Amino acid sequence: MTRTTVPAVLVLEDGTRYPGRSYGSLGTALGEAVFTTGMTGYQETITDPSYAGQIVLMTAPHIGNTGVNDEDPESRRIWVDGFVVRDPSRVVSNFRATRSLDDDLVAQQVVGISGIDTRAVTRRLRDVGAMRAGIFSGTDATKTAEQQLAIVRAGAEMSGANFSAQVSTPAAYVIPAVGERIGNVAVLDLGVKRATLHYLAERGFEVHVLPQTVTLDEVLAIEPVGAFYSNGPGDPAASDAHVELLGGILRAGLPFFGICFGNQLLGRAFGLGTYKLPFGHHGINQPVVDRTTGKVEVTAHNHGFAVDAPTDGPFESPAGFGRIEVSHVNLNDGVVEGLTALDIPAFSVQYHPEAAAGPHDANYLFDRFRDLVLSRGPLNATDPAEDR
Known part of the structure; x- marks a missing residue:
């Protein structure tokens, strides 16, 4: 299987589950789930240190079309603990790009998920509030729903956290x-x-x-x-x-x-x-x-x-x-x-x-x-x- 067909699931601490496909590295990502409404600047977003400890969901549906480069990062590395998108771009279409967003996520071992209804997740977070969450992909996606939820609920709270x-x-x-x-x-x-x-x-x-x-x-x-x-x-x-x-x-x-x-x-x-x-x-x-x-x-x-x-x-x-x-x-x-x-x-x-x-x-x-x-x-x- 290619990476885009590997199963993955986003699990919120209230038990809500969103199955999708792996995007980026394989494994488990844990953090506070938040959504960001910017339609541009995803490279600046993921390299913003303020997102440490968080799983970031992009509300814009199509992400990755301009690729990434070495001029736009806001810091020395990607800081998001996990990354959620609906439709990752299949190709990179920008003269400044030197590689794809997926390349950077894999190289820096950032676990992501694609192919889910990000509007539904956003509405859930607006209704319930920011919650602890987990992304499980690859072999980690085969854990039972109960095991995954227990892992999410054992994660650290943002309140009281110092990064x-x-x-x-x-x-x-x-x-x-x-x-x-x-x-x-x-x-x-x-x-x-x-x-x-x-x-x-x-x-x-x-x-x-x-x-x-x-x-x-x-x-x-x-x-x-x-x-x-x-x-x-x-x-x-x-x-x-x-x-x-x-x-x-x-x-x-x-x-x-x-x-x-x-x-x-x-x-x-x-x-x-x-x-x-x-x-x-x-x-x-x-x-x-x-x-x-x-x-x-x-x-x-x-x-x-x-x-x-x-x-x-x-x-x-x-x-x-x-x-x-x-x-x-x-x-x-x-x-x-x-x-x-x-x-x-x-x-x-x-x-x-x-x-x-x-x-x-x-x-x-x-x-x-x-x-x-x-x-x-x-x-x-x-x-x-x-x-x-």
């Missing part, structure tokens, strides 16, 4: 500034995407990418003019060390910008709570309003958690960082999509302004961070209370 050590860089590295140099920016790599680093360097920052184990003294030792927390997978409630580090960065007076996981950790540093969304936001077509301009942006999302904050006006930070306001809100469900501090130089957004596959409506946020740094002039370590 930072898995996705972060093992050692610090530097990306030179492009054009006129502003200064060093300290980037905490919690699963950072290459496009993010590219856009920061384009704004004149010498980008120092730091491992997630870095200390405050090590951050300050590079004499940064600003700090940045990246996107990443996992539960923000399980990242106490990164929240503590961020508190020190804010008290040192460094201008701060965070995206996605960085937004959730900024919320926690401000003393706010976070919570798990029913099925998260995953895709490149989420409408968000920027309250500072009144403009509605179409944005790229990949998150299953959100910040719990009042959206009816400025409020005092429970952790003593002055006044905070919700700067961006999702127009679909009212979820907090951004935070801005009014008394210290810090802001964040929940979505991905660097989205390499588009849209690019929110790319201006990198300019906003640059302007924030330049507006501060020479930086001195101060207590936020003194700034107020």
Whole structure:
């Protein structure tokens, strides 16, 4: 049998089963099942470290027609734990392609499934919520339904999970500034995407990418003019060390910008709570309003958690960082999509302004961070209370 005729099955933790055909590597994949609504950018999706620990379902029906190349990955490897598509392309039809998507899935031992009704799975996840799931193919597909379901239910929950050590860089590295140099920016790599680093360097920052184990003294030792927390997978409630580090960065007076996981950790540093969304936001077509301009942006999302904050006006930070306001809100469900501090130089957004596959409506946020740094002039370590 060829790989496309090898039986496979997707099993959700509620017992729902979807038989199909193997796609990618053979074996078993376990993770939280989520769906993503982007019609383009599947290579960026599977190489986004924020998807670690998840089985990703593409709602677009035809996947793989443009193949893959060596320019578009967002990180050093594929991070999805499993991949679900309806109709994989039989041929690759793009001049930039160097191989097929299936080639990469097999080479990196990513178990997938094709030939299932992805609309039905999406509706199930919307109705019930994100669930643990498993893909079983090859000899693993011959296990009984009871055995497969037991394996799925024995898998790890996303709540309480911390993937930072898995996705972060093992050692610090530097990306030179492009054009006129502003200064060093300290980037905490919690699963950072290459496009993010590219856009920061384009704004004149010498980008120092730091491992997630870095200390405050090590951050300050590079004499940064600003700090940045990246996107990443996992539960923000399980990242106490990164929240503590961020508190020190804010008290040192460094201008701060965070995206996605960085937004959730900024919320926690401000003393706010976070919570798990029913099925998260995953895709490149989420409408968000920027309250500072009144403009509605179409944005790229990949998150299953959100910040719990009042959206009816400025409020005092429970952790003593002055006044905070919700700067961006999702127009679909009212979820907090951004935070801005009014008394210290810090802001964040929940979505991905660097989205390499588009849209690019929110790319201006990198300019906003640059302007924030330049507006501060020479930086001195101060207590936020003194700034107020």
